[in-house]
Amino acid sequence: MLAVLGATPLSLPIFRKSSLVTYVVQAPCVNCKYGDCVDVCPVECFYEGDTMLYINPDECIDCSACQPVCPVQAIVPGDQAEKEWIQKNKDFAYSEDRRRSSRHDVTHGPDWDEDLAG
Numbered sequence: 001m002l003a004v005l006g007a008t009p010l011s012l013p014i015f016r017k018s019s020l021v022t023y024v025v026q027a028p029c030v031n032c033k034y035g036d037c038v039d040v041c042p043v044e045c046f047y048e049g050d051t052m053l054y055i056n057p058d059e060c061i062d063c064s065a066c067q068p069v070c071p072v073q074a075i076v077p078g079d080q081a082e083k084e085w086i087q088k089n090k091d092f093a094y095s096e097d098r099r100r101s102s103r104h105d106v107t108h109g110p111d112w113d114e115d116l117a118g
């Protein structure tokens, strides 16, 4: 006789994060690019542009680790971000050669300030 062993993993609900609440990099990052955020991101979803860093909304897991370490408060949750910056983070041309996993790989901008750097 077959026993019923209970729910299988296939019967568990699947949770997906909302793309609306992904963290967003805004204007204060422009021209400094400290990179403190890069060091704490567990999924390496920061990418470097010419003037700022961007968070790839398809990779960010909304862990919030980056927000408190940004010296200029450039990172905000998506539901508090300005539309313009949500769009900029969405539209950046993400490519592997732009992915950053350490602040030491980031080229600081002209407004980089040694006193603020972590």
Ligand code: SF4
Pocket: 025, 028, 029, 030, 032, 033, 034, 035, 036, 037, 038, 053, 069, 070, 071, 072, 073, 074, 075
């Ligand atoms: S920590 Fe630095 S690189 Fe990251 S968002 Fe803030 S200013 Fe930009």
Ligand code: SF4
Pocket: 023, 040, 041, 042, 043, 044, 045, 046, 055, 059, 060, 061, 062, 063, 064, 065, 066, 067
């Ligand atoms: S919220 Fe977490 S996963 Fe998203 S960019 Fe910040 S550190 Fe990375």
